[in-house]
Amino acid sequence: MINRELYMSRIRPFIGNDLIKVLTGIRRSGKSVMLDLIKQELVASGVNENQFISINFENMSNAHLCFAEALHQEISQRISEITGKAYLFFDEIQEVIHWEKCINSFRVEFNCDIYITGSNARLLSGELATYLAGRYVEFVIYPFSFGEFTELYHSIYPDSDLRSMFTQYLTSGGMPYLSNLRYAEQPSRQYLQDLYNSVVLKDIVKRNNIRDVDLLERIIAYITANIGTTFSATAISKYLKNEGRMVAPETILNYIKACEDAFLFYRVRRQDLQGKKILTVNEKYYIADHGIREAVFGGNMKDINLIFENIVYMELLRRGYKITVGKAGEKEIDFIAEKQAQKLYVQVAYLLASEETIQHEFGVYSTVRDNFPKYVVSYDEFDLSRDGFKHVNIREFLMSQQWN
Known part of the structure; x- marks a missing residue:
């Protein structure tokens, strides 16, 4: 288990206060591990483990607690046996019917600190907005960044260099559990295929009562094949x-x-x-983990330029940037990333193999008149920076602590 400091640094200021901490993200992205890291932090600060109450609602032994009334009764009993503040950890809370009422009741009734996880963005919509408005803080947990991946991969294969680890990352992606399989090709592929099926069946089909699963799978296949490409719903319809x-x-x-x-x-x-202005047609889509794409649909190395884009996009997202695609006349900038008063522009390519490609990638910035950093990210080893625009190897870009 690695210390995912990127997330802990965001969660830490809220530990111990009365805001409900909500951890969301794709299934198996490491939300449960984050709960363990929070527990470690609490113990290190002097909290006794006897003050913890932890329930995973995907565990069949807890099926009887997947109703608000039953859960309330169980927690009320267990909290009465705790001296001091109780720390409640609920994994995959969306499995509990009317969980919002239950969680809000705990917040009001007891001296407690609450942490919940869920695998659906709608967790924080609808009734929850009514019951818990202004009383929760959300953290999205993503699959491993390349930096996190290298930390774990290097602990398994100490002789690996950055180049070989990046090659592995291109096909494996960043789902945390793969380290338990030592990134072996066939078991990793099987795990990712099963994970994909679980996401589709449990978090999409079941949760949305989708009847036409074949249609859903066709749409997913289309989007996955066309990540990083602008298209519309009309294009999919055709x-x-x-x-x-x-x-x-x-x-x-x-x-x-x-x-x-x-x-x-x-x-x-x-x-x-x-x-x-923000345009509302021909948007782009990226997949949460490019390893899932390779395991289920294949083609990561064939579409390596798009995979590079996907990896860079997810890295920007992890670091808290709001991202758009830039349209400047007939030209397009892959990513405009904004956070607070910061902004950076990023063009992504596989190789700057010709002068024409170099002119195209750097030339998109010619009409952008501000002084924010402008990057071209590629697999090339040599620094091809020009005209004040920075060229960076993709591995260095992903491993950099900050961009400026």
């Missing part, structure tokens, strides 16, 4: 029509939203740099 399926764009959008809610895909809007 594609499906050619395959003999008549589907309205609105239905497609609903299915895509269900995938977003399960943290399988992330949508990126386009920003018109000249008109300074």
